[in-house]
Amino acid sequence: MLASLKNSVLWTTLGLVGGTIFKYFTYKGNSNQEVLEILMFNELSIKCPNRHFKNKPSDGCNKYCSRRHIQQIIQQIDRAVYCIDIAIYTFTNVELLAAFYRALSRGVVIRVVTDPEMVCTSGSKILSLFRSGAEVRMPETTAMMHHKFLVVDEESRVKHLLQLKDRQTKPQPYFGIMFYGSANWTSQGFNGNWENGIITSDKLLLNQFQSEFDRMWESFKSYSPPNKTNGLSNQCT
Amino acid sequence: MLASLKNSVLWTTLGLVGGTIFKYFTYKGNSNQEVLEILMFNELSIKCPNRHFKNKPSDGCNKYCSRRHIQQIIQQIDRAVYCIDIAIYTFTNVELLAAFYRALSRGVVIRVVTDPEMVCTSGSKILSLFRSGAEVRMPETTAMMHHKFLVVDEESRVKHLLQLKDRQTKPQPYFGIMFYGSANWTSQGFNGNWENGIITSDKLLLNQFQSEFDRMWESFKSYSPPNKTNGLSNQCT
Numbered sequence: 001m002l003a004s005l006k007n008s009v010l011w012t013t014l015g016l017v018g019g020t021i022f023k024y025f026t027y028k029g030n031s032n033q034e035v036l037e038i039l040m041f042n043e044l045s046i047k048c049p050n051r052h053f054k055n056k057p058s059d060g061c062n063k064y065c066s067r068r069h070i071q072q073i074i075q076q077i078d079r080a081v082y083c084i085d086i087a088i089y090t091f092t093n094v095e096l097l098a099a100f101y102r103a104l105s106r107g108v109v110i111r112v113v114t115d116p117e118m119v120c121t122s123g124s125k126i127l128s129l130f131r132s133g134a135e136v137r138m139p140e141t142t143a144m145m146h147h148k149f150l151v152v153d154e155e156s157r158v159k160h161l162l163q164l165k166d167r168q169t170k171p172q173p174y175f176g177i178m179f180y181g182s183a184n185w186t187s188q189g190f191n192g193n194w195e196n197g198i199i200t201s202d203k204l205l206l207n208q209f210q211s212e213f214d215r216m217w218e219s220f221k222s223y224s225p226p227n228k229t230n231g232l233s234n235q236c237t
Numbered sequence: 238m239l240a241s242l243k244n245s246v247l248w249t250t251l252g253l254v255g256g257t258i259f260k261y262f263t264y265k266g267n268s269n270q271e272v273l274e275i276l277m278f279n280e281l282s283i284k285c286p287n288r289h290f291k292n293k294p295s296d297g298c299n300k301y302c303s304r305r306h307i308q309q310i311i312q313q314i315d316r317a318v319y320c321i322d323i324a325i326y327t328f329t330n331v332e333l334l335a336a337f338y339r340a341l342s343r344g345v346v347i348r349v350v351t352d353p354e355m356v357c358t359s360g361s362k363i364l365s366l367f368r369s370g371a372e373v374r375m376p377e378t379t380a381m382m383h384h385k386f387l388v389v390d391e392e393s394r395v396k397h398l399l400q401l402k403d404r405q406t407k408p409q410p411y412f413g414i415m416f417y418g419s420a421n422w423t424s425q426g427f428n429g430n431w432e433n434g435i436i437t438s439d440k441l442l443l444n445q446f447q448s449e450f451d452r453m454w455e456s457f458k459s460y461s462p463p464n465k466t467n468g469l470s471n472q473c474t
Binding site: 036038040042043087089113139141143144145146147148149180181182183188189192193194195196198202204205208209212215216219 | 445
């Protein structure tokens with residue numbers, strides 16, 4: 001009787017430990033997929049002159065290095081397989097523009113919502129993006145479309161795009177990720193101001209930002225350019 | 238032999254299930270403490286006129302309701318026990334100001350870093366906060382202090398404040414939380430623009446934002462007002 005009880009306790013203990021380890025590893029397995037990078041831009045972000053103004057890797061610079069931060073954002077754009085949705089108040093950064101060009105050339109669908117006043121300011125890259133194949137929409141009010149975020153390959157959006165595609169096309173692996181924060185994508189935003197930026201794969205955040213993007217996209221529909229040759233240019237005359 | 242094996246399998250299975258349940262409940266126990274609220278401001282945020290312009294509870298309005306969003310932010314300010322650190326580009330919202338007044342009257346230490354140009358604009362509440370006991374600092378450059386965040390009772394900051402206090406004072410329970418996003422704390426930011434705001438208790442985010450706040454606080458030291466009667470006013474002449 002005592003031996004049987006001992007046996008039971010032993011196996012139960014082993015089982016409890018096993019179950020806990022099992023749960024621990026399955027949880028760790030998911031969290032390994034998660035990305036959270038917090039980028040702070042400040043007066044030190046441009047204090048690595050050699051690395052900022054030459055085409056060198058940015059390793060070894062301080063942790064606020066804007067060149068490194070921009071590279072971290074570009075890495076997310078470069079991993080896009082299906083789609084990038086951009087909501088940006090002001091966008092003049094040429095490195096991000098080049099990454100969006102690369103994405104477009106890979107067949108990634110890019111949609112942009114932006115601010116109707118800022119789209120016409122000096123250095124804005126919205127028109128360049130539009131001319132290269134991105135769709136662009138904006139509201140028609142004096143209120144500001146003040147978001148600064150991009151969402152890459154969010155699950156619901158990818159599924160929607162896959163439904164529209166040829167069903168014989170084999171789905172590719174993809175990874176949902178987003179970048180958002182206080183910074184506009186400008187020289188001042190990345191190279192001088194005190195700003196924050198977050199890169200995250202948090203599914204709730206991605207889902208909510210994607211949802212709001214989709215809602216804006218529908219809501220701004222009537223302000224989309226009628227055609228590629230003169231549509232967006234007309235907004236700036 | 239077979240009975241013993243059966244017994245072992247039974248107890249192991251029970252243990253595995255027990256261990257998994259145990260881990261599940263302990264994990265749920267932690268996650269219950271976690272807060273993540275995503276606030277979207279858009280053209281619908283001011284579409285509940287009765288609830289926006291009368292002093293009524295905001296329940297029943299649409300999920301973008303700006304009055305409800307502002308109440309959610311205020312709830313975080315109202316829970317502050319020890320400290321609130323604010324980094325804000327533009328601040329004119331009177332409801333948030335009232336919540337900061339309440340915090341100051343509870344003995345909460347409030348520090349503010351802001352932008353030297355925006356502090357002097359019409360409707361700015363920074364001077365009001367300063368005159369009520371908040372400490373204020375700002376950089377002295379043409380670059381913008383463009384953050385829009387507040388951190389409430391972050392652990393390292395609370396520990397630092399407790400070290401400065403009378404050791405016989407019994408520590409109070411506190412909960413670290415922060416609010417950040419694209420929106421300035423203005424009428425336009427909360428009532429018209431397309432903006433995002435996040436309320437989170439994520440420890441990594443809190444720690445990183447607190448760290449950057451502390452670094453700015455030291456970096457902006459020389460621009461702090463010399464005294465309460467004329468210090469900050471001098472910045473606006």
